[in-house]
Amino acid sequence: MAEQEDVIELAKRRGFFFGANGAYGGVAGFYTYGPNGAAVKDNLESAWRDRFTVRQGNMEIEAPTIMPEAVFEASGHLDGFDDMLVECPECGESHRADHLIEDNTGIEEAESLPIAEVKELIREHDLRCPTCDTPLADEPVEDFNLMFETSIGPGSGQPGYMRPETAQGIFVEFPRLKEYARNRLPFGVTQIGPAYRNEISPRKGIIRVREFTQAELETFIDPETDEPPLHEVEDVEVRLYSAEAQEADDGGITTTTVGEAVAEGVIASDWVAYYLGVAQEWYQRIGVDTDRFRFRQHLPGELAHYAADCWDAESEVGGDWIEITGFAYRSDYDLTKHADHSGESFTVFKQYDEPKTVERATVDPDMATLGPEFGGDAGAVAEALRTLAERDPDAFDADEVEVEVDGDSYTVDTDVANFSVETVTENGEHITPHVVEPSFGVDRIVYTVIEHAYRVDEVDGEERTYLALDPEMAATDAAVFPLVSNDDRLLDLADEVTADLRAAGLAVEYDDSGSIGRRYRRQDEVGTPFCVTVDRDGIEGDGPDTVTVRERDSARQVRVPVSAVADEIAALLDPETERAFDALAAAYDEIETDVETA
RNA sequence: GCGCCGUUGGUCCAGUGGUAGGACAUUGGCUUCCCAAGCCAAUAGCCCGGGUUCAAUUCCCGGACGGCGCACCA
Numbered sequence: 001m002a003e004q005e006d007v008i009e010l011a012k013r014r015g016f017f018f019g020a021n022g023a024y025g026g027v028a029g030f031y032t033y034g035p036n037g038a039a040v041k042d043n044l045e046s047a048w049r050d051r052f053t054v055r056q057g058n059m060e061i062e063a064p065t066i067m068p069e070a071v072f073e074a075s076g077h078l079d080g081f082d083d084m085l086v087e088c089p090e091c092g093e094s095h096r097a098d099h100l101i102e103d104n105t106g107i108e109e110a111e112s113l114p115i116a117e118v119k120e121l122i123r124e125h126d127l128r129c130p131t132c133d134t135p136l137a138d139e140p141v142e143d144f145n146l147m148f149e150t151s152i153g154p155g156s157g158q159p160g161y162m163r164p165e166t167a168q169g170i171f172v173e174f175p176r177l178k179e180y181a182r183n184r185l186p187f188g189v190t191q192i193g194p195a196y197r198n199e200i201s202p203r204k205g206i207i208r209v210r211e212f213t214q215a216e217l218e219t220f221i222d223p224e225t226d227e228p229p230l231h232e233v234e235d236v237e238v239r240l241y242s243a244e245a246q247e248a249d250d251g252g253i254t255t256t257t258v259g260e261a262v263a264e265g266v267i268a269s270d271w272v273a274y275y276l277g278v279a280q281e282w283y284q285r286i287g288v289d290t291d292r293f294r295f296r297q298h299l300p301g302e303l304a305h306y307a308a309d310c311w312d313a314e315s316e317v318g319g320d321w322i323e324i325t326g327f328a329y330r331s332d333y334d335l336t337k338h339a340d341h342s343g344e345s346f347t348v349f350k351q352y353d354e355p356k357t358v359e360r361a362t363v364d365p366d367m368a369t370l371g372p373e374f375g376g377d378a379g380a381v382a383e384a385l386r387t388l389a390e391r392d393p394d395a396f397d398a399d400e401v402e403v404e405v406d407g408d409s410y411t412v413d414t415d416v417a418n419f420s421v422e423t424v425t426e427n428g429e430h431i432t433p434h435v436v437e438p439s440f441g442v443d444r445i446v447y448t449v450i451e452h453a454y455r456v457d458e459v460d461g462e463e464r465t466y467l468a469l470d471p472e473m474a475a476t477d478a479a480v481f482p483l484v485s486n487d488d489r490l491l492d493l494a495d496e497v498t499a500d501l502r503a504a505g506l507a508v509e510y511d512d513s514g515s516i517g518r519r520y521r522r523q524d525e526v527g528t529p530f531c532v533t534v535d536r537d538g539i540e541g542d543g544p545d546t547v548t549v550r551e552r553d554s555a556r557q558v559r560v561p562v563s564a565v566a567d568e569i570a571a572l573l574d575p576e577t578e579r580a581f582d583a584l585a586a587a588y589d590e591i592e593t594d595v596e597t598a
Numbered sequence: 599g600c601g602c603c604g605u606u607g608g609u610c611c612a613g614u615g616g617u618a619g620g621a622c623a624u625u626g627g628c629u630u631c632c633c634a635a636g637c638c639a640a641u642a643g644c645c646c647g648g649g650u651u652c653a654a655u656u657c658c659c660g661g662a663c664g665g666c667g668c669a670c671c672a
Contacts, residue, residue: 013609025662200670483631517633535631
């Protein structure tokens with residue numbers, strides 16, 4: 001089991017990631033990815049994009065990271081991300097002031113109260129520290145919002161916030177995005193980018209930070225008719241830690257298939273189940289250790305009020321389980337919120353299979369009459385007539401109808417209202433799509449992939465540390481070495497091979513410093529899957545020049561012609577071909593070495 | 599944000615009231631035909647601010663950063 005400290009030390013030393021701004025003492029919660037880490041993260045994002053955007057036929061967008069206040073009023077982040085904390089002067093414990101009030105006064109939703117009122121309530125009810133019973137009446141109530149606030153434009157400008165999740169950037173653009181999807185459900189929109197949370201206490205290296213990268217997919221569906229292609233993943237094995245198992249506290253993780261979990265009702269939403277299956281395969285592809293991975297269902301108390309079912313993908317790192325992805329069925333919550341706050345339409349027009357013929361009561365009030373009669377109230381009266389016609393068409397049977405506007409009663413001649421019942425053809429209706437959201441924490445996945453790849457073994461009796469990264473994730477595809485550095489023929493050919501491999505699009509490291517063993521270890525430690533070594537045996541025979549290709553984990557070597565080496569390595573790296581090193585060994589000559597790995 | 603502990607070359611550590619030493623790593627050279635070998639040389643450090651002192655990397659105070667516990671994690 002890898003010690004987290006060892007992984008973090010390696011990450012710092014070999015340029016995966018490290019605390020940012022070190023020259024100025026650093027700032028908690030901000031990390032810089034070094035050359036190797038940035039490459040791994042980039043590879044991970046590419047693999048994500050391949051699976052969740054391209055192969056799903058989804059659309060990727062890139063929205064701004066700063067958004068105006070109104071967006072977060074609508075999303076609920078302005079209130080929901082806002083904590084009021086009060087600290088006990090005696091024992092130093094911090095408590096949520098709103099929770100204290102709710103627990104002790106019967107007042108609900110204390111969260112939305114202004115600070116001054118909260119302070120007053122604490123005094124009034126003589127609320128005390130739940131830990132040590134010290135009165136809190138004179139203690140300051142601190143307002144803490146998890147969002148970074150900024151100001152847009154010169155002077156005081158208008159308030160803006162760094163987005164605390166990428167999702168809102170997709171939701172707010174829905175009215176336009178649905179056009180790009182040609183108004184047809186279901187469709188999915190993805191986004192990869194940074195999000196910001198001003199965490200009270202960032203911890204655990206890159207696991208909990210203030211600026212992080214999310215990869216999110218928002219799937220917009222018609223809840224009535226759209227079904228996921230569950231058959232694609234029904235046989236995928238998943239390890240589930242259900243709410244029931246958590247409450248029973250037996251630590252029981254059940255290994256089952258997606259299909260069974262749906263059939264047994266363990267996973268309530270087919271859509272969520274589908275993405276669990278897709279994600280499971282993707283996590284395996286990028287090298288997450290499936291024995292240190294599970295899907296954990298949210299407990300009833302954890303669920304957001306709009307979510308029917310929610311699961312987290314969790315990985316085990318440093319002995320703890322951390323959330324690396326959330327899968328949520330968000331219903332129409334987000335789009336409805338933005339529709340209400342913006343006044344824009346966040347619906348899709350859904351055509352019926354058959355047009356429906358319906359009778360509809362309408363009025364077309366004669367404003368030329370209503371205007372002079374009711375003055376400024378005329379518009380409201382007309383609106384009230386329209387509402388009445390929908391609700392109670394029979395009211396227009398009489399000669400006069402009566403409507404109420406703001407408590408005042410108005411009487412209108414039925415003739416003036418122009419009441420009629422029309423037969424209209426309805427071709428469909430406007431519906432607000434539901435949203436299914438898998439939301440990936442990229443940095444935590446990068447960390448998981450590195451820690452799960454961390455290995456210590458022995459080569460030739462010497463301890464070796466290496467990263468068994470999946471080739472698709474590794475920062476460098478291959479390294480090229482001349483076996484010894486005092487022979488120009490080897491140096492020249494190594495240069496040539498390096499150029500060939502780079503021309504084939506591979507990320508190649510060239511190294512001629514120190515002994516060959518040292519160079520192998522350098523590459524092992526950053527997870528380079530293959531090393532190509534140019535030696536004299538390869539250029540002194542009669543046949544074409546050859547080089548050796550060494551596999552990282554086993555240290556096995558195969559002699560391959562120079563002319564074929566770029567293609568062969570590209571094939572080894574391609575997740576599609578699944579060409580294994582064994583196949584390479586079978587096609588060429590494997591070299592007998594004395595090197596023992598253990 | 600609270601409490602405890604810590605912070606010395608790139609990394610990991612030792613040490614000191616008179617400005618520091620090792621190991622590994624890195625760079626250059628020699629050597630070397632396959633797994634951190636050897637030889638020579640080089641580069642490189644006391645977290646920041648204030649105080650005490652003739653003198654502070656060392657002692658004191660504050661801060662920043664890190665680890666652990668608590669709280670927080672919509």
